Amino acid sequence: MASFPAEPLTSGNTRVKEARKLARRASRTETRRFLADGPKAVEGALTVEGCVIEIFATPAATEQYAALAATAAGLPDVPWTLVDDRALASLSDAVTPAGVIAVCRFIDRPLDHVLSPVDRPAPRLVVICSDVRDPGNAGTVIRTADAAGADAVILAGDAVDLYNPKTVRASVGSVFHLPVAIERDPLAAVRASQAAGLGVLAADMDGRTLFEADDLLAAPTAWLLGNEAWGIPAELRDAADEVVSIPIFGQAESLNLATAAAVFLYASARAQR
Structure with missing residues (x-):
């Protein structure tokens, strides 16, 4: 009207x-x-x-x-x-x-509704953002998850506000396309994902390389991403089913969080399709 x-x-x-x-x-x-x-x-x-x-x-x-x-x-x-x-x-x-x-x-959904939906198939690809603080990164991860065909994103711990204008804008509309849950306890998000049948893969520097993980990627997966500065705490790494890394062939120390998320998500999308 x-x-x-x-x-x-x-x-x-x-x-x-x-x-x-x-x-x-x-x-x-x-x-x-x-x-x-x-x-x-x-x-x-x-x-x-x-x-x-x-x-x-x-x-x-x-x-x-x-x-x-x-x-x-x-x-x-x-x-x-x-x-x-x-x-x-x-x-x-x-x-x-x-x-x-x-x-x-507000459009966020409860964690159990995201992981055990009654109105659609069980999720096969989920992203858990633990303590991700930068709104541009969070919005870009949501956008990338949407593009890669992920089923949901979970903002866990002391994460950036989903409704920060920069987060919404960086998602370029994707925040409205796929379910997003907010969970204060990152460990609870990991445990709930495992209980829903998802293998939790911690994205970190010193794990099994992505190029050696096709058997993991083809299964229902929740990618666990850590804080931009300090990564994933030891407690969460230990709770994950596997630690997976992106091999670095040049002299760069690491990849930006959103860039790494894109690599991981599209590796899963390829393996699952």
């Missing part, structure tokens, strides 16, 4: 002010709402029933993304509200805002 005021709303409008509060994690947690910034994020959010509460867009973006506005107009109770450029900029942390932002309800 389109909602076009005579004049676009300004940054002083009450609804814009309330949405702007969602830049703070405390406000997101209290209201269980977050912002999806950009056309890809909004498009993804619109595919999740009941997710989108309101869309703010500039007149220029409304014209540019007319198909997106038409999609929103075809859904019940999803107002597309015009705002001026300053109001939109106040909602976005992007250097160059795309002109369209959605206010959304």
Whole structure:
């Protein structure tokens, strides 16, 4: 249902002010709402029933993304509200805002629903991100997991906020495409994955190399990724079924977390297909 005021709303409008509060994690947690910034994020959010509460867009973006506005107009109770450029900029942390932002309800799922779903087949490829702190890395891992055909992502431990605007934006809409669970205890995530029939492979530097692990990769797998700085704690390594590493043939010390995740996930995708 389109909602076009005579004049676009300004940054002083009450609804814009309330949405702007969602830049703070405390406000997101209290209201269980977050912002999806950009056309890809909004498009993804619109595919999740009941997710989108309101869309703010500039007149220029409304014209540019007319198909997106038409999609929103075809859904019940999803107002597309015009705002001026300053109001939109106040909602976005992007250097160059795309002109369209959605206010959304939280979409994470309980761990047991992700690992033992009743509405789809049992998962064969899952990613556990333990204490991953960088929102760009977390969002890119979610995007990569989506591209590789993974069934779910678990953000475990003291991980970055799934609803951080940078995480959502880095996922380029993928946060809306596959289930994501949040689990405070990384060991519980590992144990629950094993109980669901997944072999947990800890991605670390000194394990069996990926090139020697085809027998492991073809089986249902949960990749365990550690913190960008200190990796996987010994307790979690010991709890995993195997430790698997990416061989380094040049002089680089290691790979970026998101890059390593892509290598591991696509190795699994190849083996499982």
